[in-house]
Amino acid sequence: MRASRRSRGTVTIQDVARTAGVSAMTVSRVMNGERNVRESTRAAVQEAIDRLNYSPNTAARSLAAGEATHIGLLYANPSAAYLTQFLVGALEGARRAGCHLVLEACASESADEQAEATRRFVQSGVDGVILPPPLSESLPIHAELAAARTPVVTVAMGLPQPGSLNVRIDDFDAAATMTRHLLELGHRRIGFIRGHPNHIASLERTRGFMAALEEAGIDPESAPIEQGYFTYRSGLVAAERLLARKQQPTAIFASNDDMAAATVNVAHRRGLHVPADLSVVGFDDTAPATTVWPELTTVRQPVGAMAEAALDLLLASLRPHKSSTMSGVFEHVLDYELVIRESSAPPSADARQPARPRRARG
Amino acid sequence: MRASRRSRGTVTIQDVARTAGVSAMTVSRVMNGERNVRESTRAAVQEAIDRLNYSPNTAARSLAAGEATHIGLLYANPSAAYLTQFLVGALEGARRAGCHLVLEACASESADEQAEATRRFVQSGVDGVILPPPLSESLPIHAELAAARTPVVTVAMGLPQPGSLNVRIDDFDAAATMTRHLLELGHRRIGFIRGHPNHIASLERTRGFMAALEEAGIDPESAPIEQGYFTYRSGLVAAERLLARKQQPTAIFASNDDMAAATVNVAHRRGLHVPADLSVVGFDDTAPATTVWPELTTVRQPVGAMAEAALDLLLASLRPHKSSTMSGVFEHVLDYELVIRESSAPPSADARQPARPRRARG
């Protein structure tokens, strides 16, 4: 009995089958959670699996099943922190599912270049594509993908098409909750920095903000709102504009952490203390939220979990036969969490007095 | 002639073989760049490959070759920007090589927890591990990996063990080059923010800085140097200290971009203009370098390429038989690049006068 060709000490499905006294097929069924296995058999197999510490060979599995193996991830890079968390989540999901992640950057905002990048990407032979924000909203990309009949799952797209796959949190609700937090602290003049205008989640967050104001009897139309683009740089500009207004806000709600961090920076440059003179809150709970000082009150989006959920959704649609209990699920709305840190506090007494002249810039 | 079981329209090695009029084995040889194939045969096969747009099935390949398929990446997360670039590079390499990346975070600096995390990680069955900074220098992790006989490649470890795999740039040389750039602009009092003390690359950068000073006839012992830890927060503290000195520096060289960005922030808070009143330069050329204003002069480390190189090195050692021309390579030193942007300029005339009293803060 000579050793097999590649005598690596790995335990195979055959070993498990022999140990459990069943056929390899039955082990395979247990591993894949198929229904028609008697409970006693399943338990015996499971015990053998545990005892031998068996884990299936993903290469053999995808080869035999002819499964989709290459999932594309087309990304732009507005925030490194967000992307990192997203990648980590997606990779964890890919490892579990035994599929490969194929990355492609698409930095440009030009429709032609986006379409071109998408075409090259699809050519490379991916079985499905994950579209994190902000690309999830790009029309040229969706058009190109549809033309190639490549399945897509979008992440954080505010207004999903019916029948298309989407993973998101309730941006409207989250923004309203955050706004209520500021209102409860006693703020009445709350500035808002919008996210990228092409991004429907931006709209949802803005709507949530305004709805909460209205709820509190404040005219949302008169609220100080500036446009941002989710980048640190755009946050600097928007914060400058908000703080240059005659009626200076006592709190600023930025649509993501990068812009909130920029707002903190501008406040410091202007000699304002956060949160004593100005509360600043963000959205996403990415790294900048905890690297700036003071640490930001923000909304935690479970970015990694969303990436995993997106991958699962896509794979489920790509492999229709498997445990079909959850087929027909097209959307997955995950829970957010309000994270209260040090950058939000009640407004100071003098800050409440409107139009008080402030020191000129340092 | 019925369609095969899984009738996906993929082109297989058999199709190519038939088209080129050779056996599948010969196609395999051409694909893998083996030597003993006649030139005319190789050309014919290559043409068939191109014509059919053939790309091999990675699952089948790894299964048949019994190759290492799971490469671990154990990371801490001091800088999201660095990690993102690293992940993107590693993923690209993994895609090419047809192996899976398995991620594991190890945030803690406690030796016990690092060892514990490593043990769990190795248990999960990775064939080799990539260790990006700062974990590349962690003794407990190396010890644990050695005990499990798991091959490792370190990235940016300043002082590699002989015989171990390592990818890096010449930190000493890069820091010296950057320092010379500041000296050539006319700076004589150059502050320096060191990186994490456990990280040997930090030492190398510091040594490069001091060597360049000495070269220019400046006593390196008297240079203003503060300790940092590669984080934005630590940069704030170090920059404050440097700028609080009686002999205020006219330029500050931070050991990474995060700390340089923090330095710019502190300078602004103190009413100093960058680069008119203070030049600030960084290291790494990660996202913060271009998100702050003014954009940072920095050293570009080819982070993505380094990750790819690390993966290649590891796989080459894990798969010894293949194109053995490059066996015996244990280290890979990549080129860096000095990126001159707007944050460095000649010192202003008045800044040259030592010990001139400056405005108080804010």
Added chain:
DNA sequence: GCGACTTGCGTTACCGCTACCATAAAGCAG
């Protein structure tokens, strides 16, 4: 000119797993 070695390519036997079908056992109506 003959054996030994090299070169170029094909044949065979798998890698570890699962789709497909066969089959035995069990349930069940009439």
Added chain:
DNA sequence: CTGCTTTATGGTAGCGGTAACGCAAGTCGC
């Protein structure tokens, strides 16, 4: 009890590649 469906399990044949080996033809030393 018979015939029919349902359920649990096993046997077989690949999935698309590559390692190992075989073998013919060419190269070379003596």
